[in-house]
Amino acid sequence: MRLRSKTLIKICVMMLLCAILFASCDSEENQRLEIVKFDALEEIMTRKSNKIEVINFWATWCAPCIKELPYFESINAEESNDYKVTLVSLDFADEFEKKVKGFVAKRGLKSDIILLDEIDYNSWIDKVDSTWSGAIPATLIINHNSGKRKFVEKELNEGELIQLINTVKN
Amino acid sequence: MTLLKASIVSLLLLIGSVVDDGVKVGDKAIDFNLKNIDGSMVSLNSNSDVKGYILVFTCNTCPYSVMYEDRIIALDKMYADKGYPVLAIQPNNTEKSPGDSFELMKQRADDKGFTFPYLIDDTQETTLAYGATNTPHVFVLDKQDDSSFEVAYIGAIDNNSRNAAAADKHYVQDAINSLLANSEVSTTKTKAIGCTIKWAN
Missing domain, CATH: 1.20.5 (Single alpha-helices involved in coiled-coils or other helix-helix interfaces)
Structure with missing residues (x-):
C-alpha cells in the first residue's frame, strides 16, 4: 500500500x-501576434533575460522592411535559442486584421509580432532611441545582461544584421 | 585633369560632411533654384511678397505623404494669403522611385489640385543641404529684414498621420500662428514620421 x-x-x-x-x-x-501600447514595447526593452533582444520596426507598406524580414526570421529560427526576435509593426491598428494578419499568414512569419498602436510618435520615439528620425526599417539590439544596445535606422542585409548582433552579444 | 576631378570630388565630399546634418532651427535657410511642374524655376526669392514659406519635402509614393496631402493643401489655403505659402519639393531619386517621376508629379498635382509649386530636386543637393530625412518633412521658413530666410520649425505637420481630425498637436499651424503674432514658436522641432528619402547610389 x-x-x-x-x-x-x-x-x-x-x-x-x-x-x-x-x-x-x-x-x-x-507566436505573439497582437496590438499593443508602448508599455508592452518598454517591457521588452527593459526585461530581465539572458537572450539577446532583436527588435525590428517595420510595416506591411514598407518595401525595404519586407526585404529584410527573412533575415530576422532566420535569427528567430536559430537552434541556439540565444535570441528573442520581435517584429514591431507600425501599421495602423485598424488594419491589423486585414493587412498585418494576412501578411503574416501569407509569408508564414514565425517571430513574435506586435503592432504598436501609438500614433503620436513624438511622445515615444525618443524612448526607443534619441537618434531615430522616425523612418523605417529600424532595428534595435539589446543585451540585457551587459546593458549593451545598438540602434540602426536603415535596411540591413543578412551579414550586417549578424554583425550587428555580434557586436552587442560580445 | 584627373587631379582637378579628384579635388572637386574631395571638395564635394567635404561640403557633404559639413552639411551632413542639414540646417537647424535658427539657421539661415539655404536658397535653391528648382524646376516646378509647370516648367518654371522656383527659388525662395521668386516671390518677393511672402513673409516666409511652409517648405515641405514630400512625394507621390509614400503612404504618409499621401495621408498628409489634403492637410498640405489646407495649410496652403490657410496661410498663403497671410504670407506663408506652401512650397513642396519632391526629394526622391526617380530611378529608385519611378512613381515620383516629373511626369507623375504633374499628374498627382493635377489630380489633387495642388495650389502650390511642386518642385523636383533632381540632384538631391537641396534635400541633403536641408537635412530632410523623411517624407513628409516640413521646414517653416521666416523672412528676415535683410530678405534672408530663417528656419523657425523643423518636423512633422501634426501628431496624427492617420486621422487629421484626431490630431491634437498642430505643430506647423502653431509655429506659423506664433510667427504671425510675433511671438516665440514654442515647439521648434519634432520628428517627421514617414518614409525614408530614396537616395541615388
Whole structure:
C-alpha cells in the first residue's frame, strides 16, 4: 500500500514535470501576434533575460522592411535559442486584421509580432532611441545582461544584421 | 585633369560632411533654384511678397505623404494669403522611385489640385543641404529684414498621420500662428514620421 502511494506520487510528479515541460515547449511555439501600447514595447526593452533582444520596426507598406524580414526570421529560427526576435509593426491598428494578419499568414512569419498602436510618435520615439528620425526599417539590439544596445535606422542585409548582433552579444 | 576631378570630388565630399546634418532651427535657410511642374524655376526669392514659406519635402509614393496631402493643401489655403505659402519639393531619386517621376508629379498635382509649386530636386543637393530625412518633412521658413530666410520649425505637420481630425498637436499651424503674432514658436522641432528619402547610389 505504502509502495503504491509512493509510486502514485512519483507518477504525479512525472506528470507535473511533463505538463510544465509541455507548457514551456508550447509557449515557445506560440507566436505573439497582437496590438499593443508602448508599455508592452518598454517591457521588452527593459526585461530581465539572458537572450539577446532583436527588435525590428517595420510595416506591411514598407518595401525595404519586407526585404529584410527573412533575415530576422532566420535569427528567430536559430537552434541556439540565444535570441528573442520581435517584429514591431507600425501599421495602423485598424488594419491589423486585414493587412498585418494576412501578411503574416501569407509569408508564414514565425517571430513574435506586435503592432504598436501609438500614433503620436513624438511622445515615444525618443524612448526607443534619441537618434531615430522616425523612418523605417529600424532595428534595435539589446543585451540585457551587459546593458549593451545598438540602434540602426536603415535596411540591413543578412551579414550586417549578424554583425550587428555580434557586436552587442560580445 | 584627373587631379582637378579628384579635388572637386574631395571638395564635394567635404561640403557633404559639413552639411551632413542639414540646417537647424535658427539657421539661415539655404536658397535653391528648382524646376516646378509647370516648367518654371522656383527659388525662395521668386516671390518677393511672402513673409516666409511652409517648405515641405514630400512625394507621390509614400503612404504618409499621401495621408498628409489634403492637410498640405489646407495649410496652403490657410496661410498663403497671410504670407506663408506652401512650397513642396519632391526629394526622391526617380530611378529608385519611378512613381515620383516629373511626369507623375504633374499628374498627382493635377489630380489633387495642388495650389502650390511642386518642385523636383533632381540632384538631391537641396534635400541633403536641408537635412530632410523623411517624407513628409516640413521646414517653416521666416523672412528676415535683410530678405534672408530663417528656419523657425523643423518636423512633422501634426501628431496624427492617420486621422487629421484626431490630431491634437498642430505643430506647423502653431509655429506659423506664433510667427504671425510675433511671438516665440514654442515647439521648434519634432520628428517627421514617414518614409525614408530614396537616395541615388
